[in-house]
Amino acid sequence: MEFLHQLVAGMVAFFISCHVVFKRMKRSKGKMIRKAPEPGYSWPIIGHLHLLKGPEPFHHKLSAMADKLGPVFMLRLGAHRTLVVSGAEAIKECFTSKDRALASRPRTAAGEYMCYNHLMFGGAPYGSYWREVRKMSMIHLLSNHR
Numbered sequence: 001m002e003f004l005h006q007l008v009a010g011m012v013a014f015f016i017s018c019h020v021v022f023k024r025m026k027r028s029k030g031k032m033i034r035k036a037p038e039p040g041y042s043w044p045i046i047g048h049l050h051l052l053k054g055p056e057p058f059h060h061k062l063s064a065m066a067d068k069l070g071p072v073f074m075l076r077l078g079a080h081r082t083l084v085v086s087g088a089e090a091i092k093e094c095f096t097s098k099d100r101a102l103a104s105r106p107r108t109a110a111g112e113y114m115c116y117n118h119l120m121f122g123g124a125p126y127g128s129y130w131r132e133v134r135k136m137s138m139i140h141l142l143s144n145h146r
Contacts, residue, residue, distance in 0.1 A: 036074040036083060039065050047076030062086065100126065 042048045052061055062084060065073060071087025085091055094102055104126035105111070107118065115123030121137055124130040139145065 036072050037069045038074045038076070039069055042076045045078070047078055047080075049077060 039048060039051060043050060051065075052058060054061070063086070065075075066084070066086040071090045072083065072085050075082045075084055085094055105123065107125065111118045111123040118124050119129075121130075121133045124133060
């Protein structure tokens with residue numbers, strides 16, 4: 001009788017794990033997103049900030065990391081993930097073909113509550129609304145033409 005209980009419990013666990021695996025595969029199908037490499041171990045609260053300390057200048061440490069990891073890598077600075085781009089070709093691609101994705105501001109609680117749900121000029125994400133607000137502010141507020 002005990003053997004039967006163990007067998008049933010094992011079969012249930014097997015089917016649940018198969019269901020979870022197939023559900024994840026189905027959800028991620030067609031979304032092959034490559035993540036940028038990260039250097040070593042990040043601490044829970046400060047992230048990779050411990051790798052940037054020392055007598056050597058900050059830009060030398062980033063250059064050494066770029067030599068190890070490649071021209072594009074990810075750092076965790078505190079709780080925030082930061083993309084570091086250091087190669088000329090990667091920078092050219094960022095500012096030509098991927099500029100719309102990189103031009104926007106992140107959606108934060110401060111932008112939601114202090115900027116009236118991201119409606120102020122300084123807190124609005126990049127898009128048609130931001131372009132219209134920028135155009136109005138440049139023509140009417142920041143120029144001599146009134």
